[in-house]
Amino acid sequence: GIVMGRGTGFVLAMTGILRSGAGYLPIESHLPQDRIRRLLKAGGVSVVVTDNADVASWLGEEFTCVLLSDALSKGIATPDDDFRSSAASLAYIMFTSGSTGEPKGVMVEHRSIVRLVKDTNYVSLNSSDRILQTGSLSFDAATFEIWGALLNGGAVYVTALENLLDATELAGYISGYGISCMWFTSSWFNQLADESPALFAGLKQVLVGGEQLSVSHVGKVMHHCPAVRIVNGYGPTENTTFSVCGEVLPSDIAEGVIRLGYPVSKSRVYITDVYGKLVGKGVYGELLLGGEGVSRGYLNDALRTETSFIANPFVPGERVYRSGDIGCWDEDGRILFRGRRDNQVKIRGYRVEPQEIARVLEEHESVREAAVKVVVSAVGDKQLAAYYTGEEGAVAAIRLHLEKHLPSYMRPAYLQWLPVFVLNANGKTDMGALPAPVMEEVAYIAASSELESYLVEVWSEVLHIATTDLSVEANFFELGGQSLKAIALIGRIHRDRGIKIPLVELFTHATIRGLAGYLSVQSHVVYAGLVAAPVSDYYPVSYAQRRMYLLQQFDTFSTAYNIPLQLPLPGGYGIEEVGAALQALVNRHEILRTSFEEREG
The missing domain is CATH 1.10.1200.10 (ACP-like)
Incomplete structure (x- = not known):
């Protein structure tokens, strides 16, 4: 297991564990201690690698802990042939929210990672790419970010969460380090698009997903950054991060519907009705996902594995994963997404099973029964609302209990006591009868300054x-x-x-x-956007410019970084008008009059 905070050490630990022939279980150290212990035990972990002595201290009673600094000081060993991995070897276990109340450990093999990032049809990656790692390291998007860069000879960059969430800091990081590709959850993408849509201009490729994409926000970024390729990324952890992906087209924005896209390379997608029969174009059904991305199944859970991973009814000897997602084939071969066939939801890009939260609630002594559902705010935000029966005045104590056992994205925004749950005809809690949630009452104290x-x-x-x-x-x-x-x-x-x-x-x-x-006791820092540099005969190049210049010197006739573009010319305009327009642009923008030359060496 790996228990660390964000940083390059996490990537080093992943690489070292795979090199040894073992598989890794990634857990971020900011999670509640109880949940970390629960995941490590469920994963059958015997050794934990960490970069934090405090973590090693409180885990050391139950697990063998290795400090990363100690491991690195011993140098890099050559693995014994007996421990070399194959395509079918276990690479990692990643836990997702479970409908039975327990998280599910998904077992992913090496072949599935390779299928995700090598010779793909949804993104172009090579040795010049720099991917900024953005997602939780225990979230499967990290598989694409880390191995997409490293297995293609590129570089992966890791920075503090504060730098990612601050639009100004993020823009500076992208330009300063020449970042070419990034992944964003749709909710995060939307916020950045509202705050600074031009922020994405320095990137070549942007992948967005986790929840359905917003037409207005994607359209806004495409308008401000026409050269950036935006890809809708869809897929469950059970099929190794991405299953269906597609570039968002201007026609999608004009139509107001963003498709999922096409099946990714070395993958298959079948859409079937309730009887398991294939459906035609325009007919909605469940997405069955097949190919080399399909994982082994759930760790130590043969029943759920047998239910969710079934024999491929169309290709003997293969398996498919029943995604539970509903979609249909469009006329152009892309897939349209409609929703889920169960209660699973996405909160800020994370997959959440409300039943798992209800089970943790019911572990508290003051709770007799619990129910959790998703509500949508007036501005479209998805939030979790929890209800319980039992001791009426225990909300504060229950919230402390949740903080100790659940990550922040699984903690309900609302927690409400009810005297009794209304039951439906089947004797189960009638979720539709639960009242609209209200915030806990807090003694009102007015502002005094x-x-x-x-x-x-x-x-x-x-x-x-x-x-x-x-x-x-x-x-x-x-x-x-x-x-x-x-x-x-x-x-x-x-x-x-x-x-x-x-x-x-x-x-x-x-x-x-x-x-x-x-x-009241903090000093002021002037907030400022980009400031024009003083006029000078020449300027030092940025890191990204230096890199591209050096690469160009290896092949001065290369057109690898040229971007061809054809634009239809409206009627009534000739070459003179076009020439005048281009000259006006060159006169207005200094960067278009910039050349590169070597000085002092």
């Missing part, structure tokens, strides 16, 4: 809660705040007040009163 009043206004805009309902002692995260909204809040304060707040400080000072106290 100008700074607190300002924060009430900002919180109201970010959380979409009336100012009259915001007590200065209310907790940002208990009101539905999460990391993306936190970054929006931090950015607004930085622009308005010139104070830049580290993300971790918002978790520490999560109330209006607490945050006002923190801000």
Whole structure:
């Protein structure tokens, strides 16, 4: 197992474990300790690699812990032939939310990783690519980000979460390091598109997924960054990250419908009805996913594996994964997505089974029964609402229990006591009869200073809660705040007040009163966008420009970085008008009049 925070050490640990012939179980160290222990035990882990002595200390009683620094100090050993991996060897286990209340460990083989990133039809990767790793390292998008770069001779970059969520910092990182390809969850992509749509201009390829894509947000980025290729990435962990992908076309935006795309290389997709028969174009059915991406199944769960991974009814000797997703073939061979056939949902790109959250709730002594469902806010945000029967005044204690056992994206925004659950005709909880959720009542305390009043206004805009309902002692995260909204809040304060707040400080000072106290003693940092450089005869090249210049010197006649483009010329315009328009552009933009020459060597 690997238990670490974000950083290059995580990638080194993955590589070393695979080199040894073993498989890895990635877990980020910020998760609750109880959940980390539960995942390690469920994964059958005997050795844990970590870069944190404190983690090694509290895990050391149950597992053999190896500090990464100690392992690296011993150098790189050549693996014994007996431990060399094959295509069918286990590469990693990744846990996803489970409908029975227990997370499911998906076992992925080496062949499936290779199928994902080598000779693909949905993205072009080579040794010049630089991929910025963005997702949770225990989330399967990291498989594409890390191995997509390394197995194609490119480079993978890892930076702090604060740099990823701050649009200004992210734009600087992309340009400064010449990042060419990135993955975004759709909710994160949407927020960045609203804040700074031109941010994506430095990239060649952008993959977006985790939830259905927003036509308006994708269209906005395509308008500001016409040279960037935006790909819709769909697929479950059980079929190794991506199963169906496709470039978003201008015609999709004009039509108002974004398709999933086509099956990725070395994969098969069948769409079947309730009787397991293939359906025709335009007819909705369940997506069955086959090919080399299909994983082994679920760790130590033969029953669920047998149910979800079935014999391919169309190709003897192969298996397919029943995705539970509903879609249909479009006329051009792409797939349209409609929804799920069960209760599984996506929250900020993470797959969540409400039943797993309900089970953790029912482990608390004050809860008799629990039910969890998804609600959609007035601005379209998906949020989890939890209901319980049992002890009425136990909300605060139950929330502490959830913090100890669940990652942040699985903690309900709403937690509401009910005297009894209404049952349906089958004797089960009638989810449709559950009332609209309401926030827990907090004793209202009004703002007592100008700074607190300002924060009430900002919180109201970010959380979409009336100012009259915001007590200065209310907790940002208990009101539905999460990391993306936190970054929006931090950015607004930085622009308005010139104070830049580290993300971790918002978790520490999560109330209006607490945050006002923190801000009152902080120094101001001027918020500024890009500033024009002073006029000079020449400028030093950026890192990305230097790299491209050196590559061009190896083959001065190469056109690898030329981008051919054809545009239809409207009637009534001739070569003179086109020439005048181009000259006006060159006169306006200095970069179009820029040449590169060597100085001092």
